[in-house]
Amino acid sequence: xxxxxxxxxxxxxxxxxxxxxxxxxxxxxxxxxxxxxxxxxxxxxxxxxxxxxxxxxxxxxxxxxxxxxxxxxxxxxxxxxxxxxxxxxxxxxxxxxxxxxxxxxxxxxxxxxxxxxxxxxxxxxxxxxxxxxxxxxxxxxxxxxxxxxxxxxxxxxxxxxxxxxxxxxxxxxxxxxxxxxxxxxxxxxxxxxxxxxxxxxxxxxxxxxxxxxxxxxxxxxxxxxxxxxxxxxxxxxxxxxxxxxxxxxxxxxxxxxx
Ligand code: MG
Numbered sequence: 565x566x567x568x569x570x571x572x573x574x575x576x577x578x579x580x581x582x583x584x585x586x587x588x589x590x591x592x593x594x595x596x597x598x599x600x601x602x603x604x605x606x607x608x609x610x611x612x613x614x615x616x617x618x619x620x621x622x623x624x625x626x627x628x629x630x631x632x633x634x635x636x637x638x639x640x641x642x643x644x645x646x647x648x649x650x651x652x653x654x655x656x657x658x659x660x661x662x663x664x665x666x667x668x669x670x671x672x673x674x675x676x677x678x679x680x681x682x683x684x685x686x687x688x689x690x691x692x693x694x695x696x697x698x699x700x701x702x703x704x705x706x707x708x709x710x711x712x713x714x715x716x717x718x719x720x721x722x723x724x725x726x727x728x729x730x731x732x733x734x735x736x737x738x739x740x741x742x743x744x745x746x747x748x749x750x751x752x753x754x755x756x757x758x759x760x761x762x763x764x765x766x767x768x769x770x771x772x773x774x775x776x777x778x779x780x781x782x783x784x785x786x787x788x789x790x791x792x793x794x795x796x797x798x799x800x801x802x803x804x805x806x807x808x809x810x811x812x813x814x815x816x817x818x819x820x821x822x
Contacts, residue, residue: 588803591618604637606660607671623671623683636665651667684717690722696724701732730755756780772799785805
């Protein structure tokens with residue numbers, strides 16, 4: 565057991581957290597792909613999230629030079645930044661099986677038929693604040709075109725993206741990923757929540773309580789081990805993002821039993 569883990573368990577053992585444990589919601593990281601060996605960030609992984617019955621399905625969005633939103637994690641394809649490529653240059657890339665690189669359009673259109681799932685859309689940073697702001701505007705425009713009515717929460721490492729989303733559409737929910745801000749600072753920025761790596765909460769377990777007092781949501785990435793799942797459940801975060809959604813669902817159902 566490392567120092568951080570020991571510190572967190574001491575904090576939890578001392579009862580230094582909110583008294584009422586509410587049901588943690590499960591977010592499938594890049595969709596539910598692992599158990600079925602299907603591609604991450606694919607239409608299939610999105611559909612599989614809904615089939616599995618998780619609360620939300622996370623995915624990553626980049627925009628090409630000609631303003632087509634595509635679902636992929638890395639910022640480069642074919643050894644070139646995606647923002648410098650045209651969609652025609654990459655649309656034939658297969659991500660596994662028969663599925664080609666999915667577009668945001670196809671994702672949103674699929675999600676319209678999966679009303680039980682909440683999309684956790686990660687908008688990836690670009691190479692400049694100006695392009696970040698353009699991408700934020702494109703995302704909102706594309707949602708109006710193809711995803712009207714789909715429940716969506718935004719997550720991002722880019723403050724430029726987050727600020728522009730809120731400037732253009734003040735009612736959207738934006739959760740910040742980087743981990744350097746306290747809940748009070750997140751609140752002051754107008755963001756809806758913290759979505760931090762689990763090591764941040766291990767160092768600052770009190771941030772979960774502080775966030776709840778400020779009416780902010782707490783999400784944690786990317787929790788794949790049962791031990792850390794249990795830590796985060798006890799810490800009472802709102803959402804856990806995981807590559808192992810089925811394992812987390814089973815753990816939660818076990819804990820819920822009398
Ligand atoms: Mg992501």
